[in-house]
Amino acid sequence: MALLGALSCATAIQAAPLQLDATTPSYAPARHIDVLEDREGRLTIADIASGAHDGEFRPALPADSEKTNAALNFGYSSSTWWLRLSVDSRAAVDGWMLLEIAYPTLDRVDFFAPVAGGWQQSQAGDLLPFAARPFVHRNMVFPLQVGDGVQSYYLRVQSDGSLTVPLQLWRPEAFERESQQSYALLALYFGMLLALMAYNLLLYFSLRERAYLVYVFFVATLAIGLLSLSGMGGQFLWPDWPDWGNVALPFGFCMAGLFGTLFTRVFLDTHKTVPRHDRVLVVLGWLFVLTGLAALTLPYYLSAAAVSLLGVTTPFVVISSGIICLRRNHPGARWFLLAWTLLMIGVSVQGARNIGWIPTNLLTLHAIQIGSALEMLLLSFALADRINVLRRERDNAQSQVIAAMSERLAVMMNVIPDIVFYKDRHGVFLGCNKAFETLIGRSESEIVGKTDFDMVAEEHARFFRLQDEIMMKGGKPRRNEEWVPTADGRFILLEMVKSPLYGAQGEPIGLVGIGRDITERYRGIELERVRNRIFELLAGGAEMSEILSQIVDYVERSRSGMLCSILLLDGARKHLQLGAAPSLPEAYNQAVHNLPVGDGAGSCGTAAFRNERVIVADIHTHPYWTPYSEILAQAKQAGLVSCWSEPVRSSKGELLGTFAVYRKQAGVPDETDINLIQQASNLASIAIERKHAEDMIWRQANYDSVTGLPNRRLFRDRLEQELRKTHRDGSSLALMYIDLDRFKEVNDSLGHDIGDMLLIQAAQRIRDCVRESDTVARLGGDEFTVILPQIDDINRVEQVAENIVEMLAMPFSFGREAAFVSASIGITLYPEDADNAESLLKNADQAMYVAKGNGRNCFSCFTGQMQEHALHRLHLIRDLRSALPEKQLRVYFQPIVDPRDGRIVKAEALIRWQHPERGLVNPMEFIPVAEEVGLIHDIGNWVFREATGWMKRWHEQGYACRQVSVNKSPSQFVAENSHGIWVDYLREIGLPGECLVIEITEGLLLDERVDIMQKLLQFRDAGIQVAIDDFGTGYSALSYLKKFDIDYLKIDRSFVHDLATDPNDLALSEAIIVMAHKLGLQVVAEGVETVEQRDILMKAGCDFAQGYLYAKPMPAEEFDALLASGKSLLR
Template sequence: MDAARTRVLIVNADTREAGRLRGVLEGTEAQAMSGHLFRVECVTSLTDAAEQLTRDDITIVLLDLALLPADNLETCGQIRALAPDALLLVLAEAGDEARARAALQCGAHDFLLKGDTDARWLARTVGHALERRAAARALRFSETRFRAISDASPLGIVVTDAQGLCTYTNDAYQSMSGLDARHVAGRHWSCFIHPDDRARVQLEVAAVLQSAKTFSGEMRLLQRDGEVVWARMHAAWMTDDGAPQGCVQTVEDITDRKKAENALLQAEEALFDERERAQVTLNSIGDAVIATDSQGRVSYLNQVAESMTGWSAPEALCRPLSEIFAVIDGTSRVVATNPAERAIAENRRVGLAMDCLLVRRDGVELPIEDSAAPIHDRRGRVTGAVIVFHDVSQSRAMAIRMAYMAQHDFLTGLPNRALLTERLAQAIGQAARHHKQVALLFIDLDFFKRINDSLGHAVGDQLLQCVAERLIGCVRATDSVCRQGGDEFVILLAEIEQPQDAAGVADKIHQAFLEPQQVGGHTLQITLSVGISVYPDDGNTAEAMMRNADIAMYHAKAQGRNNCQFFTPEMNERAVQRLLIEGGLRRALGNQEFRLHYQPQINLASGAVTGAEALLRWRTPDHGLVSPTQFVPIAEECGLIVPIGQWVLREACRQIRAWQDRGLCVVPVAVNISVVELRRPGFAESVARILYETGVPPHLLELELTETRLMQDAESSMSVLRSLKSIGVKLVMDDFGTGYSSLSYLRRFPFDVLKIDQSFIHDLDSEDGDAGIVGAIIGMATHLRQKVVAEGVETEQQLALLRIRQCDAVQGHLVGRPMEADGFAGLLAGGMPAR
């Protein structure tokens, strides 16, 4: 029974009043009114009350306000602290209500006026107080439970007032916002939304909540440290009689989901890009591509495959590959093995047989090359095949064309050297079996370079084409006319009976070219030099016959051109000698095998040395001294005359400078210049550079040019001569009288000196000599104000006759042999007696 009673502690100094209150509460009327059974205990002091509260479980405390100090009501708080779960009711006298209300501020739950403490009123007041405490406990429990649920929820929860200010947030939301409850409370819920999303979300929430609907939407939250959190929010109004009192929001962190969605989107974009790239690539490549499933049904065609097969992709899909990709053997015309079936069955890459034809949908046949490979899934199982193929019509035509071009000359269409060698070897083999002979004619156009240089390469090419046509017209259908290269042609005469047959063809060729050629508006007279070698006498291999015919052709050129020469062993000896000289020339400059000798020129009037000619000498370590007549023409032919000529110019100038440095009275030195050098671009500039680098005055250098070579292209030669003249060097026409220069050209050429060719001087003292010609040359030179030098003077009578005809100067063994630089220096220092 005691356990079921509500324990009450009355704290009152007035024991009689305390007893009355006790009686009231323990009475049946109070129990009936309150619904509680009370067990009442009384104490008369606060100290006793504190002790009692510490010891017993008191539910209600009735405290007489009179026990509390008038200016200090803190005792109420102390009692509450001792019994935090007890109801503290204060008993006050009538008129002391203000102090009673102050007690409420200090911890009391309610107050009673002592005049209202009858059984009914006291019981009702205590009952109401107990009910309020129970309700408060229930509310606290509800709040505690709500907070526990809220804090345990993975969703963020935000409670706002009607103005949108936060009144509550759970741990999950604080984690999302990056703020604790202190920083969140009292702030508007939208301030945590990312600035880029804030205005949108505010408008959406306002629009939805005004229509009494629940809001749902996605947004970004911006944490204090700048971290962005993606969230999905649900919001609903809390109302009281329809009036909004606040809002409850649940916020879900969807950052991971967004990341996953973004990753998925990126993967989808990447997959789309990859598929698009693959599609564009497959449609951009030149090859056709067809894919099949494991059953051989078409699953894909690119645009090239559509074009080549004649099937569009929608039409071809799911059809058997053999229907779309119909392939036959180009030779047997039977259906070719399906490469995709083999690739699937054998699980390996396979290729189509050679010479296969794709039969297009419209029946057109295309030569193709292809390969097929299996397609695997991620487990490595074969799921289909892909065929890649392309049209090889052009490449095969190109291969045929390339094979033809490899064996034929691109300009004339004639067989080239490679095909000639092959045919010559076959002809030799056939002639050996049939006991026949084979002739090879090497043909070179005379002075073709002059035509090329003067009229241009276009005219030169047309001329070569015309020559090819005329040569073809001079031989049998079984013979071969080939172009060796440049202006050289070769004719192969298969199975002739005797060498005279080859001579007859050569004569026929010369006769065919007697008629001038009409090329590019020009009338050109062409002559040919022909060399002939005959199997088996002149060689039993293709290489030997070609080499010997070439040697014979060069011999024909040496014999004055426009003739035909058969090969002889002596020609071979000369050719070998020529090769030795050419090889020696190529190393002579590096080995310093060249020397200059100087032959004096004597003034006939004074007898003094007035000039010298620098003469090139070549002394080889193996063969000794080689005559210039032997090596200079070879140097001109192989192009070595240019570096050799540059060395001669520089060495002569260097020597002139050395004589000057010794204080000698230096005379002009003449250097022979080849026409090949003269026509080389920049020749005049190279002469000026050498003079500048060696420090030689230009008037001490004379350049000698042969009349015959000079007149081969008089106009271009004149331009170079004028450039040289402007430098200040002297120009000498060598071997005058042997060429074909007209007086008009001679007058226009800026020469300072004419050298009478020694062939005229040799016969000067004979009865039928050339005295009249020499006199005429001297008279003409005098009229043109040019100095005359007679070269090759060897007798006193020649010297006397030249003096009579008032020749300016002479040169020859009689007056001075060629000597080395030191010897000529002595001559300059000591002088020479007059004659």
């Protein structure tokens, strides 16, 4: 500002030329410079050299100025400045000299030297690549040739930043010396910065103090600005990046300001010590960030001005913060304040010089470098002092902690649950904590001076002493587990760690022992081991006594002095039986076996009765035990005094038995004892319940759920065993295969509940007929087997078979009703008939079918011919399965006539099988087979559709046959929705229900099942009539005739056959006809073959007749032709 003022007030005079002499190495030409301000920046060297603007040049400094070394400072100016230097050598210098501008941050400098015929131009500046400079140097240096006389040289200077032009004219050799010195000083300076960064970085990694890391960043960013300011960066780091060189200065100083304020906050803890200043520092930090970012995009002069303003403002905040912290006795504030004061003075001087507030000289030109060097020197002391402060604080903190620990050690020793004790080399106790006092049952004063031999049994004391000696000889801590007696007589397991104690000379003087009670942990491990062992035994099929003994052993090992037993509840739930008691005397175990369950029945009987824990401290005086003198005497002889009994319950809470603990002294269990007993009880519960479940699963897998007899699986196993035994003995064995005749009819008609009751009674009757050593089994359905080993007389086998046949032929009673079945039995012998189980079973099955073929209710012994019969039956079943799909079945019709005139009024549909190889197969041969293999449903439905189809034709033709009868087996009748299918089909083909009669057996009506009654009613609702087939041959009860709406009774052919010769058959037939008419029913007589039979039936009032007298069953086509002829069948 002073320079500008001088220029504005000066007269139009010129500065005197610079006089050169032969000895001066360098000159400061500032007083010999004329300057001209080119505000528009349009003037060229031609304009200037023409002399047209000579009047506008003014001396840069007043003629009387004493600042010979002053730099020309134009402040922040956007104008272009022309500088003119006139040099008068007077022949003192004839050669080259160097003109240096010692301010590397100028944007552009053009140097013009006179040459023949014009001007030689040289360029430099931080906006130009470094390679464009005429002389390699960090500053801008221009060579000029000096000759005799006065010569003028021009400089054109332009910069967006601080426009400072410190000029110096050098002789080349003098410049070289000075340049080397300056480079060396700068290298030393920046090397110091690098060393300082490395040193603080190491401190950071060592101490993890954030202040050191922040300071490293501060020095690094400050170095960037200083490298740019000194020209070192432009020469060595970014010579080809002039754009970055123009930004590096403000950006580096902005980042240095950011980390400087952050360092201040961290080092002085300003958020605690000076909160207001801390907030200002935060704001300044953000301003530095914003300015640094703006420097990347804004014009240089704006960012440079902003940096300078922040550089002037920041020191006041930082230094004032340091002053306040110093007053508040912050340990590092003294060094911090001094160091940062010097740095901030340098920064402020630099900023003031840049703005033009103070003159430029050597001190102001390098103010930042000088201030930062001093700051680093002093701050190194501050950081070193910070380490000492931290060490002192840490030492003080450790001392306080040690003091607090020392004060609390005694308290802690007495509150920790682990036991702690000290001994000397000879095993004498020197001290202990409260936990050890409680364990031993003595105070510390009573323990000190004693040894283990004074406080525990000798065997335990010897063991403890041995463990101490082993540790002392090893000279290092030793860990082991020890069972230690407690003051109340229990034993606990301690995890002991014993370590040697050493004296001042390093000699062993004793030991310290620390013990932790791991009894519960040990028991948990043991419990898991026992549980796993129990599961292994269960999986291996071990006996219950072995499994329970493992549980008893676990408890007895966990508690010294305990003797245990497990008693199991019997099947009647009235007595307790011995399960396991391996440690109790056998005489005592025998005495408590079958102990009754009841209130006051000893500890175990009472616990079982009440289903709760019973504790008896002294069994010899307790009223629960007094009535059981024998048990009490055995307990006294065994030395048993107390007994604690815990009920063993299932997962559903049901009683399974009891777990009892006996001790040889009076007392009650503590909480630990109860927990142990409960654990044992739970284990016993798991074992017992699992075993019961396995037994149940095995029984379900091997026994029939209805009869309780061995099933097919167990039967095969028994048969194999008996065969091996018989083979060894050389004896014989008989196998019976029993099938209940007509059981299926009973089961279908009376229901499955009645069927199951009949099977149970049948099983018991069969058992009553054989020996206990014989095996009776149910294979399934109505099939039973009997294994008769050790047979030496076939007559004995036949006698057993006859007894079974007789027993099973007797009536089976079910309340008011009775059912009749019979038995068909097949018999085969080992080794006469076969030598293996499979063949024996097959032979007996074949013999059983022979018995059925012989009229049932009998037995048959296996012969070789039966094999052929069985093979024939298998072929029959195979062919029958394909008969319906291959259309081999035929429907035949047999007329039902009015006996008075022989008119055909009805017909019964019958089935025939036209086998492709065997011809016509008798229905009596294949119908039972169809029922057995389940084909009767499909066959019956097919007959129904065929019969109703023909009936529709006859109905439409108006033939005399007005009804067709179709048989429906009990299994068909009870099948789901079978009645609905038939009714729907009649509607589908348009045939009235009155044209159909369904024939059922009387056994179906004996059951009062609601579903059967509903189906009959549904048939009647559809107009379908019902007839009872083979009436009189099945059951004795006739009350069902009143309960069901029946239309016809069909007298079985067995009554009709002997009407003429057997008065009984005549009486029964007449009674049936009379009874039917009384009930409003009509009667059809089957099997009418003679005129005499017809006449008797007519005389008795029989309504309809059917039999060979009139016609045999005939194919549908023949019967259709017969109806079409209208021919009467009167005989």
